[in-house]
Amino acid sequence: MFFSKKWNPDGLHVYIPGGSSGLGLALAILMVQKGAHVSIVARGQDRLDKALVEMQNYRQNPAQKLNAYSFGLNSAAEASKALEAVCEAHEGHSPDAVFACAGASKPMFFVEMTEEDLTQGMDSGYWVQAWTAWAAVRMMVRQQRKGKIALVSSTLGYISYTGYASYSPAKQALRGLADTLHSECMLYGIDVHIFFPPTMKTDGYIEEMKTKPDITTEIEAKDEGLTTEQAALAMFTGIQNNQAHITGEWITNTFRCCTRGAVPGNNWFIDKLIDISSWVIVPIFRMEHDGMLKRHRASHQEYLRSKGFFS
Numbered sequence: 001m002f003f004s005k006k007w008n009p010d011g012l013h014v015y016i017p018g019g020s021s022g023l024g025l026a027l028a029i030l031m032v033q034k035g036a037h038v039s040i041v042a043r044g045q046d047r048l049d050k051a052l053v054e055m056q057n058y059r060q061n062p063a064q065k066l067n068a069y070s071f072g073l074n075s076a077a078e079a080s081k082a083l084e085a086v087c088e089a090h091e092g093h094s095p096d097a098v099f100a101c102a103g104a105s106k107p108m109f110f111v112e113m114t115e116e117d118l119t120q121g122m123d124s125g126y127w128v129q130a131w132t133a134w135a136a137v138r139m140m141v142r143q144q145r146k147g148k149i150a151l152v153s154s155t156l157g158y159i160s161y162t163g164y165a166s167y168s169p170a171k172q173a174l175r176g177l178a179d180t181l182h183s184e185c186m187l188y189g190i191d192v193h194i195f196f197p198p199t200m201k202t203d204g205y206i207e208e209m210k211t212k213p214d215i216t217t218e219i220e221a222k223d224e225g226l227t228t229e230q231a232a233l234a235m236f237t238g239i240q241n242n243q244a245h246i247t248g249e250w251i252t253n254t255f256r257c258c259t260r261g262a263v264p265g266n267n268w269f270i271d272k273l274i275d276i277s278s279w280v281i282v283p284i285f286r287m288e289h290d291g292m293l294k295r296h297r298a299s300h301q302e303y304l305r306s307k308g309f310f311s
């Protein structure tokens with residue numbers, strides 16, 4: 001609304017699952033800089049400890065509660081336990097905002113994926129955030145408290161290409177969950193957002209490069225990506241502007257506008273102009289993309305042979 005005040009995290013409790021690294025850590029630091037009480041959760045204690053030390057450097061006042069807890073988040077029980085631990089330092093009150101950043105990807109060719117690769121893709125792309133959303137919304141509703149929930153998808157939550165058969169479905173499922181909750185949580189005055197970041201050079205990115213097919217890297221070469229600081233700021237700005245779907249650069253924003261579904265857009269007029277531009281831009285992307293794949297056929301056969309796939 002024209003006169004409505006922008007969301008201000010100063011003095012609020014912000015819970016960031018996946019806050020020990022990458023986007024989550026950049027967002028945690030940004031929230032500390034804005035005066036929020038910040039809790040982060042991840043599995044690895046080392047990175048949690050380092051992250052907490054870094055967050056302390058940005059503290060605005062001595063009253064800010066900055067906490068880190070080690071939990072896995074892959075099940076309802078773990079996500080609930082993590083949430084309870086996080087709320088203990090806040091008289092058991094539900095967080096004012098939950099920004100679910102945890103996630104991982106293991107890009108590979110579909111034909112090389114095992115059953116475990118595919119099911120783990122849903123665990124570490126979808127359930128790792130979905131269970132937190134489930135636990136947090138239930139807690140907010142039980143306590144009759146309002147709040148904000150933001151999930152983190154990816155450009156691959158809108159589109160996909162070779163290599164992401166275990167990851168893109170999970171990120172697209174997160175979009176389905178966010179759009180459902182955007183509607184359902186109106187019953188409770190809880191705002192729901194979802195962010196679609198492009199490439200960010202994080203620890204997670206270094207990890208995914210270990211298995212990523214060359215052809216996937218080649219397709220992604222046109223994506224300049226964002227630093228985690230830029231991405232965190234884009235996510236925060238989108239949340240402040242109450243955007244249902246948030247993007248941080250033009251490529252993903254184009255896919256947002258031409259894959260728009262039925263949630264509110266970000267600008268009634270400009271979104272349409274971008275949608276019209278996609279009528280030209282997307283076929284150009286696709287021509288280039290399809291050409292790359294077709295040119296890669298012979299060397300892919302060679303690759304599969306060298307891996308013993310046919311024997």
Ligand SMILES: NC(=O)C1=CN([C@@H]2O[C@H](COP(=O)(O)OP(=O)(O)OC[C@H]3O[C@@H](n4cnc5c(N)ncnc54)[C@H](OP(=O)(O)O)[C@@H]3O)[C@@H](O)[C@H]2O)C=CC1
Nearest residue numbers: 018020021022023042043044073102103154199200202204
């Ligand atoms: N980097 C990129 O190019 C892109 C990333 N994204 C998405 O953005 C989000 C952040 O990515 P990025 O910053 O690169 O990731 P990082 O790998 O750098 O950080 C991921 C964070 O999540 C935690 N985490 C991962 N799995 C679990 C789990 N099962 N339980 C608890 N905590 C977990 C990690 O800690 P620990 O491992 O110790 O548990 C870490 O704190 C992810 O959802 C990712 O899919 C989207 C688009 C592009």
Ligand SMILES: CCCCCCCCCCCCCCCC(=O)[C@@H](N)CO
Nearest residue numbers: 105154155156198199220223285286289
């Ligand atoms: C069929 C037409 C396809 C056209 C493609 C052109 C667009 C290229 C930009 C893609 C950027 C993707 C970033 C995703 C990062 C991500 O989520 C992973 N790094 C996992 O973490």
